[in-house]
Amino acid sequence: MARITLRQLLDHAAERGYGVPAFNINNMEQGLAIMEAAASVNAPVIIQASRGARSYAGDIMLAKMIDALEEMHPQIPLCLHQDHGNDEATCATAIKYGFTSVMMDGSLKADAKTPADYGYNVDITRRVVEMAHWIGASVEGELGVLGSLELGCGEQEDGHGVEGEVSHDQLLTDPEQAVDFVRATRVDALAIAMGTSHGAYKFTRKPDGEILAMHVVEEIHRRLPDIHLVMHGSSSVPQVMQDLFNSFGGEMPQTWGVPIEEIVRGIRHGVRKVNIDTDCRLAMAAMFRKVATENRSEFDPRKFLKPAMDALRDLCRERFEQFGAAGNAPKIKVVPLAEMARRYRSGALDPRIGEMTEAA
Numbered sequence: 001m002a003r004i005t006l007r008q009l010l011d012h013a014a015e016r017g018y019g020v021p022a023f024n025i026n027n028m029e030q031g032l033a034i035m036e037a038a039a040s041v042n043a044p045v046i047i048q049a050s051r052g053a054r055s056y057a058g059d060i061m062l063a064k065m066i067d068a069l070e071e072m073h074p075q076i077p078l079c080l081h082q083d084h085g086n087d088e089a090t091c092a093t094a095i096k097y098g099f100t101s102v103m104m105d106g107s108l109k110a111d112a113k114t115p116a117d118y119g120y121n122v123d124i125t126r127r128v129v130e131m132a133h134w135i136g137a138s139v140e141g142e143l144g145v146l147g148s149l150e151l152g153c154g155e156q157e158d159g160h161g162v163e164g165e166v167s168h169d170q171l172l173t174d175p176e177q178a179v180d181f182v183r184a185t186r187v188d189a190l191a192i193a194m195g196t197s198h199g200a201y202k203f204t205r206k207p208d209g210e211i212l213a214m215h216v217v218e219e220i221h222r223r224l225p226d227i228h229l230v231m232h233g234s235s236s237v238p239q240v241m242q243d244l245f246n247s248f249g250g251e252m253p254q255t256w257g258v259p260i261e262e263i264v265r266g267i268r269h270g271v272r273k274v275n276i277d278t279d280c281r282l283a284m285a286a287m288f289r290k291v292a293t294e295n296r297s298e299f300d301p302r303k304f305l306k307p308a309m310d311a312l313r314d315l316c317r318e319r320f321e322q323f324g325a326a327g328n329a330p331k332i333k334v335v336p337l338a339e340m341a342r343r344y345r346s347g348a349l350d351p352r353i354g355e356m357t358e359a360a
């Protein structure tokens, strides 16, 4: 069995200079495809479930499905992560169901749409860190609000995210505040805002530094070289996938996602976890459309799901390779939760914040 914490996995990724894609999951087909991809290239994997996924599949189903995936692929270190936890209870119940890592997204209030002030974010994140570290689980925090620098607004994806106008300042994580946040909360990983947003409609043109502020990633990494950074909203929305979806009756307006080369640049500057959901959805949905269009009499769900799983598997394999995670699974010896808890208590895993944190 190889259930790994986010902290141990990202420590390994940092030592070896790679990034780990974190794929969202809602059902068995996605789980099978992601694990098949990971096993085919020997990559460690982060599977994450949103609150929406937990209510869609149900905690019991989700937990037992992950147990089964782990049993099928015992050689693959698997981190099960709560995506965008909105309060203490969401994070605590996730851990109860076998999640080894939680995101406490205190950039928003518990309603998951109102921007929270800095004090609220620090307090709630610190409380979750204390609770999680007692049993060895990891915590990702978020500082800054995800949304479009191009349009000056937040995004609302399936009920999550800010609605309407957001100031430029809120849409970019402040590097100095990031240092204070990590020191005050002791998070294991930090999600930052630099112009990415959830969903397919991130940019209306190929992004440049004006609308995808990778220099913010570099500045935060310069000040916090030992902290694992997380990029949300990191689907690339590849043109070929948009074209495939549209060629079978889809109506997706032209859009741009985060170019792979920008993610790879981020990985060179401390990004260790790269969140991808939209690309997975699009890969599967394009195949549903293809089957429905080409075989109009087909009604066996498996005939839709199997090609969709194959497309998702190929996408995941490509990302494992592009981010350098491929080949790393056998190099990791999984540390049990109880040992991680002991290390937190001894101070061995305290965030290292040194002289590099001063402004240039």
Ligand code: G3H
Pocket (backbone or CB within 6 Å): 024, 050, 051, 052, 053, 083, 084, 157, 158, 160, 198, 199, 277, 278
């Ligand atoms: O956080 C955004 C992810 O794409 C999850 O989306 O809440 O619809 O499951 P969801």
Ligand code: 13P
Pocket (backbone or CB within 6 Å): 024, 083, 084, 197, 198, 199, 200, 231, 232, 233, 234, 235, 236, 275, 276, 277, 278, 279
């Ligand atoms: P995408 O919508 O770009 O795939 O982002 C997913 C994400 O950040 C989940 O937390």
Ligand code: ZN
Pocket (backbone or CB within 6 Å): 084, 198, 232, 233, 275
């Ligand atoms: Zn996200």
